[in-house]
Structures are given as C-alpha cells and as structure tokens.
Amino acid sequence: MNAIPAAAAAPEIAHWIGGRRVPGASGRLADVYEPSSGRVGARVALASAAEVAQAVGSAQEAFAAWSQVPPLQRARVMFRFRSLLLDNAERVAAQIASEHGKVIADARGELTRGLEVVEFAAGIPQLLKGEYSENVGREVDSYSLRQPLGVVAGVTPFNFPAMVPLWMFPVAIACGNCFVLKPSERDPSTALLLAELLKEAGLPDGVLNVVNGDKEAVDALLDNTSVRAISFVGSTPVARYIYTRACERGKRAQALGGAKNHMVVMPDADLDQAADALLGAGYGSAGERCMAISVVVAVGEKTADALAARLVPRVRELRISHSMDEQADMGPLVTGAHLARVRGYIDSGVAEGARLLVDGRGFSLAGHEQGFFLGGSLFDRVTPAMKIYREEIFGPVLSMVRVADLPAAIELINRHEFGNGCAIFTRDGRSARAFASGIQIGMVGVNVPIPVPMAFHSFGGWKASLFGDHHVHGPEGVRFYTRQKTVTSRWPAPSAGGADFMMPTMK
Numbered sequence: 001m002n003a004i005p006a007a008a009a010a011p012e013i014a015h016w017i018g019g020r021r022v023p024g025a026s027g028r029l030a031d032v033y034e035p036s037s038g039r040v041g042a043r044v045a046l047a048s049a050a051e052v053a054q055a056v057g058s059a060q061e062a063f064a065a066w067s068q069v070p071p072l073q074r075a076r077v078m079f080r081f082r083s084l085l086l087d088n089a090e091r092v093a094a095q096i097a098s099e100h101g102k103v104i105a106d107a108r109g110e111l112t113r114g115l116e117v118v119e120f121a122a123g124i125p126q127l128l129k130g131e132y133s134e135n136v137g138r139e140v141d142s143y144s145l146r147q148p149l150g151v152v153a154g155v156t157p158f159n160f161p162a163m164v165p166l167w168m169f170p171v172a173i174a175c176g177n178c179f180v181l182k183p184s185e186r187d188p189s190t191a192l193l194l195a196e197l198l199k200e201a202g203l204p205d206g207v208l209n210v211v212n213g214d215k216e217a218v219d220a221l222l223d224n225t226s227v228r229a230i231s232f233v234g235s236t237p238v239a240r241y242i243y244t245r246a247c248e249r250g251k252r253a254q255a256l257g258g259a260k261n262h263m264v265v266m267p268d269a270d271l272d273q274a275a276d277a278l279l280g281a282g283y284g285s286a287g288e289r290c291m292a293i294s295v296v297v298a299v300g301e302k303t304a305d306a307l308a309a310r311l312v313p314r315v316r317e318l319r320i321s322h323s324m325d326e327q328a329d330m331g332p333l334v335t336g337a338h339l340a341r342v343r344g345y346i347d348s349g350v351a352e353g354a355r356l357l358v359d360g361r362g363f364s365l366a367g368h369e370q371g372f373f374l375g376g377s378l379f380d381r382v383t384p385a386m387k388i389y390r391e392e393i394f395g396p397v398l399s400m401v402r403v404a405d406l407p408a409a410i411e412l413i414n415r416h417e418f419g420n421g422c423a424i425f426t427r428d429g430r431s432a433r434a435f436a437s438g439i440q441i442g443m444v445g446v447n448v449p450i451p452v453p454m455a456f457h458s459f460g461g462w463k464a465s466l467f468g469d470h471h472v473h474g475p476e477g478v479r480f481y482t483r484q485k486t487v488t489s490r491w492p493a494p495s496a497g498g499a500d501f502m503m504p505t506m507k
Contacts, residue, residue, distance in 0.1 A: 019205025035101030038370030062206030114166030148176030259420030342395030419462030
C-alpha cells in the first residue's frame with residue numbers, strides 16, 4: 001500500500017538536548033506517518049554521530065551536579081512529573097494514538113502502566129538504602145551503598161512510545177544518572193513531550209536528552225566512551241547486536257528481544273473466558289505488543305474444536321477503526337511497510353498448509369482506505385515447522401496448535417527460541433503449578449493472558465528474549481542503573497608502629 005505523501009509544510013521533529021528542542025543538523029530526515037489515514041504527518045530529523053555526541057556531552061556536563069542532588073529531592077521531581085503526566089494524560093494519549101495507530105483507550109492504558117514506574121521511581125530514597133555491619137572486626141565497621149553510573153542510554157521501540165521510555169529513564173534519573181533516549185523514528189513525538197513535562201517538573205537541563213535517529217545514532221551511543229550502560233527493547237537480532245557491541249566496549253547492557261507468547265488452554269478451562277482473554281491478548285493494539293499472545297496451545301481435539309467455534313465469530317466481529325474512535329477494539333498497524341510484512345506472514349501460513357479460519361487481508365475501513373488496516377486473522381492446525389509459528393509476526397494474527405496433553409504443551413513451548421511470556425488457563429491447581437514450575441519462560445500467567453509485572457517487580461524474558469543479567473524496572477532496574485560500593489572503616493587509637501604483611505583477617 002502506498003502512503004499518502006506529506007503536505008509540503010509537514011513539520012520537522014527535532015531533538016531535545018540541554019533542556020530545549022534542537023533542530024536536526026545532519027540533513028537526513030525520515031517520514032512519520034499517521035497510520036489511520038496513511039498520510040505522512042511529519043518528518044523526523046535523523047541524528048549524526050556528532051549530534052549524538054552533543055547530547056551525551058550535555059548529559060555528562062549535568063551529571064556532576066545531578067548525582068549530588070539528595071535522593072529525596074530527585075524523588076520530588078518524579079512526584080511533580082507524575083502530576084504533570086496525569087494533568088496532560090489526554091494530550092499524551094492522543095499523541096501516541098496519532099503516530100502509532102493504537103486506539104485511544106489503549107493509549108491511555110499504556111500511559112497508566114508507564115506512570116506506575118514513575119511512582120516506583122519516586123520511592124528512590126528507600127530503594128537506594130545500603131547495608132551496615134558494626135564490628136566486622138574489633139572497632140571495624142562495613143557498609144555498602146549504591147552509586148549512579150554516569151551517562152546511560154535507552155533505545156526504545158515503536159509499539160510503546162510512552163511506556164517503554166518510562167520503564168527506563170525515571171528509574172535511571174532517580175538513581176542519579178543522566179539519560180540519553182533514542183526513541184523509535186516511527187513515532188518519536190511522544191518522547192519529546194515527556195521531556196518537556198519533565199523539564200516543567202524541575203529536572204535540570206541536560207539530565208534527560210532525546211536524540212532521534214536510526215542505526216547511525218544507535219551505533220554512536222554504543223561507541224561513545226562516556227555512555228556507561230544501554231537499555232534496549234526491540235527485535236532479537238537487534239537486541240543481540242546491541243548487547244554484543246555494548247559488552248565489547250565495556251558497557252552494561254540489558255537488551256530485550258522478540259517473543260512468541262503461548263497460551264495453553266486445558267480441557268477443564270472456562271472456554272468462554274479463555275476465548276475472551278485470547279481476543280484481547282491476541283488482537284489488542286493490533287498485535288503489536290511484545291507480550292501479545294500469538295499462539296494458543298489447545299490441549300485435546302475437543303478443546304481445540306470448541307475453542308475455535310468460540311473464537312471465529314469473535315474475531316470476525318472485532319471493531320476495527322481509526323485510532324481516535326472510542327468504541328474501537330483495534331486500530332491500524334504502524335506503517336505500510338509493516339502492514340505488508342504481516343500480510344506476508346498470512347500468505348506464508350496459507351502456503352504452508354495451516355487452516356485459515358478468519359482472513360483479515362480483505363479489510364478496508366470506509367473513509368480511511370489508505371490507512372494501514374488489517375483485519376484479525378486466525379489460523380488452526382499450525383505446526384512448529386511453519387514460519388508463522390517460528391517467527392514473531394507482531395500483528396493481529398493468532399495461531400492454534402493442537403497437543404495431546406500438558407507435558408506435550410510444556411515441551412512445545414520450551415523448545416521455542418523465545419522465552420518472554422506465556423499463560424495457562426485451567427481450573428486445576430495441580431496443572432497450573434506444574435506449568436509454572438516447568439516452563440522455561442521469564443513471565444508466566446495463570447488465568448492471566450498478559451502477565452506483565454507491576455512496576456515494583458521487574459520485567460524480562462529468558463532465552464533469546466533477553467540479553468543481559470538484569471530485567472527492566474523494579475528492583476532489577478535500580479541494580480542495573482547503579483553500582484555497589486562497600487566501605488570498611490576503622491578509627492583507631494594512635495599507632496605503636498609496625499607493619500602487617502599478612503592477608504587481612506578480622507580477628
């Protein structure tokens with residue numbers, strides 16, 4: 001599908017460096033679409049390595065003062081930021097919906113989940129408390145503390161232009177670091193709006209910087225010696241690349257990759273409840289969620305048949321509309337290129353012999369014919385050898401795999417390269433316990449289709465879904481953005497002299 005071109009005066013989206021908007025200087029621009037109309041609504045400046053260095057330099061200059069601000073005062077900035085986000089919630093949600101395409105209700109939900117991390121970060125005085133041991137030796141005390149790393153960076157995806165940045169920079173900044181954010185070039189405006197609100201909350205200039213760009217900007221962040229750590233959320237190939245390159249340069253890295261989230265439906269499950277859960281988890285946000293359920297594993301032929309009978313009419317009746325429609329279940333995909341990619345997966349599933357129960361390829365929204373719309377699609381009798389099973393589709397496509405029993409379901413899921421999230425629907429506690437214990441997945445739901453942890457826990461998968469030792473936000477986020485220091489002290493009486501050449505022991 002060809003997008004409608006931009007008007008000649010399409011606005012240019014700038015960077016945010018040193019507390020102000022800074023126009024791009026590289027001369028490179030990328031189109032930013034309005035997915036509901038297919039129109040190019042703006043063009044975003046793509047940063048050069050020199051512009052990234054400018055942003056990092058601004059953060060480096062601000063770090064000396066910001067790292068010495070008492071944690072309680074940093075927390076107060078987060079409290080004010082939270083209030084401003086609430087006051088501007090509709091403005092932020094509308095910006096998300098306009099550039100991403102998710103429906104406005106979903107955009108509000110995204111902001112709410114991001115706000116929870118801001119609230120967590122506001123508790124930073126408690127979270128940075130160390131440990132103290134008196135008299136580890138005679139008149140010798142030891143204590144530990146956590147200190148910020150310096151300049152840290154985040155590279156975030158298009159599917160959550162507010163929530164994922166809010167997973168990162170509030171915790172990092174509250175810990176005393178300065179942050180450089182590289183948002184997705186597909187929907188970059190929300191990040192700039194967040195930066196403006198944080199400045200209004202009292203954040204000093206330079207503590208948060210936003211550089212828009214593509215691989216050139218990412219590589220510049222990875223190679224800049226002043227950047228001490230980098231966080232990433234996106235596809236597995238890019239996550240692996242960022243993790244490897246960051247580690248080679250001595251940086252900390254947490255890189256979250258792709259997913260293929262399964263939901264097991266047991267014969268004893270409430271099938272109406274399971275079907276409703278699959279509808280929201282599989283088709284919400286047009287499937288453009290890293291925690292979306294893309295595979296339903298039906299245990300037993302009767303379960304599969306009964307579940308398919310419930311799903312087919314529900315998928316066909318999905319309310320698909322433009323992003324500002326309050327009644328819509330699902331909006332468009334983010335770009336025409338991504339729409340073509342998802343359609344290609346449906347073509348592949350048909351070619352490989354999966355049974356297409358609902359075909360969304362023919363959907364068109366009246367009055368928005370150039371929008372990037374795709375109807376919900378549902379496959380049955382999918383096998384592990386098929387491309388639609390192996391790869392992350394990131395669209396409104398749900399695949400059903402049939403297995404004989406729970407052990408076969410667990411084995412199927414554990415064989416997959418991704419290990420982000422999964423769920424089981426059952427009324428039997430023993431089955432649920434066996435599943436939760438035996439599954440090799442980072443986040444597990446029991447009768448919960450999308451088990452995203454709350455902000456005071458940490459988010460992250462296993463296997464090819466996460467590269468690095470730390471999960472995101474929660475206690476793991478605090479540990480990632482700080483490093484521990486242990487101090488051992490003694491205040492002795494005047495020495496009688498004499499050196500001790502033995503290994504120190506506490507006698």
